[in-house]
Each structure stands twice: as structure tokens, then as C-alpha cells.
Amino acid sequence: MSAPANGHKPQEEVHFRTCTVCEAMCGLEIRHAGGEVRSIRGDEQDEFSRGHICPEGNALQDVHAGPDRIRHPLRRTADGWERVDWDEALDDIAARLIAIQREHGRDAVGVYVGNPTVHHLGPMLMLGPLLAALRTRNRYSATSLDQLPHMLAAVKLFGHGLPVVMEQERTLIWRRVCQGGRLKFRRELVAETV
Numbered sequence: 001m002s003a004p005a006n007g008h009k010p011q012e013e014v015h016f017r018t019c020t021v022c023e024a025m026c027g028l029e030i031r032h033a034g035g036e037v038r039s040i041r042g043d044e045q046d047e048f049s050r051g052h053i054c055p056e057g058n059a060l061q062d063v064h065a066g067p068d069r070i071r072h073p074l075r076r077t078a079d080g081w082e083r084v085d086w087d088e089a090l091d092d093i094a095a096r097l098i099a100i101q102r103e104h105g106r107d108a109v110g111v112y113v114g115n116p117t118v119h120h121l122g123p124m125l126m127l128g129p130l131l132a133a134l135r136t137r138n139r140y141s142a143t144s145l146d147q148l149p150h151m152l153a154a155v156k157l158f159g160h161g162l163p164v165v166m167e168q169e170r171t172l173i174w175r176r177v178c179q180g181g182r183l184k185f186r187r188e189l190v191a192e193t194v
């Protein structure tokens, strides 16, 4: 970000926000000036995370400033991507969804809901009405992608949905513990088989 024309450096401000990347929802202290993020660290006053964040929280700075980040709606045309405004994009998407469902049935539209959608206030408020309007049975989530097969395999193999890792000599359970915003993996020996 270039310096203002009057030569003054932009004043640094601090925003306190919540990381929506995962369910820990850590408190963030974001220092920024002139639209540029200078640092992201854990908010020590946050009741839940108490100053702790994981590397993904820090990396939000890179996501924010990334050159490939999509910052406005784009429509694919025969000549490439063209920028459109939000009203036009939403009207276009709504018209196409309606046309697809009219022609192929409600289940022709699939929906995916996952991190960070379900940890953000806007989607949390609007997702219900959208899903109710679509009335499709094809609804997928982060759980249906990578958790349910894992749990089903554990149920079939060990009789319980907890993630269980078998080793040749021992049976171990990996317990995912979320403490103060830092995800820790605690390895707990529960049964010796030798």
C-alpha cells in the first residue's frame, strides 16, 4: 500500500475479530493501517482462546492479501472472466438455479456447507432460508466429505465411531483436544495387545 499523497503515514488501528476457519473460533487481534494488515495474533482477552491461535489464524493475513483472492463476483464468458456487480451476480445465479430445478427437479442442485460457512454469522442466518427454498436432498458438508466414512469404518471395525488407529503391537486412540484455541492431539494408550 503506497503512502498517502499528503506524506502522512496511515495510522495503525487494532480490530478484534473471530477466526471463522474452524469451530475453535479463536479471538484475533488484527493490527492494520491504510488497508494493509500488519499483524495477526491471538486476543488475550478472548474468553475462550485466551491469546492462542494456530498457524491458520496467522495465515489469514496471507489470504487477505493474496493476489489470487477473488474480491468481487466474476462471470465466465467465451472470452474469459468478466466482473459483474453483486446484484447482477445474485440475480443471474437465482435465475439459473430456478431454471435447473424446473428442468431437472429439485435434487439437481447440490449444496455444500462446511468450514468456515457454519462459523460465520451471515451464512448462519441466511443458510436456513436458502436451504428451505432449494429443498434439495443433495446436501453435503465437511462431515460427509471426510468424517462419516472415517466414523463408519471405525464402527464396522471396532464397534464405535471414535477414530481408532490400530498398530501392530498396540491399540491407540487419538483424542483430539481443543484447549484454548490450540488444537492438540493427545495420544493415549488404552490397551496393550502384546
Ligand code: SF4
Binding pocket: 019, 020, 021, 022, 023, 024, 025, 026, 052, 053, 054, 055, 056, 057, 058, 181, 182, 183
Ligand atoms: S484453531 Fe486456528 S483455524 Fe481454528 S479458529 Fe483458532 S486460529 Fe482459527
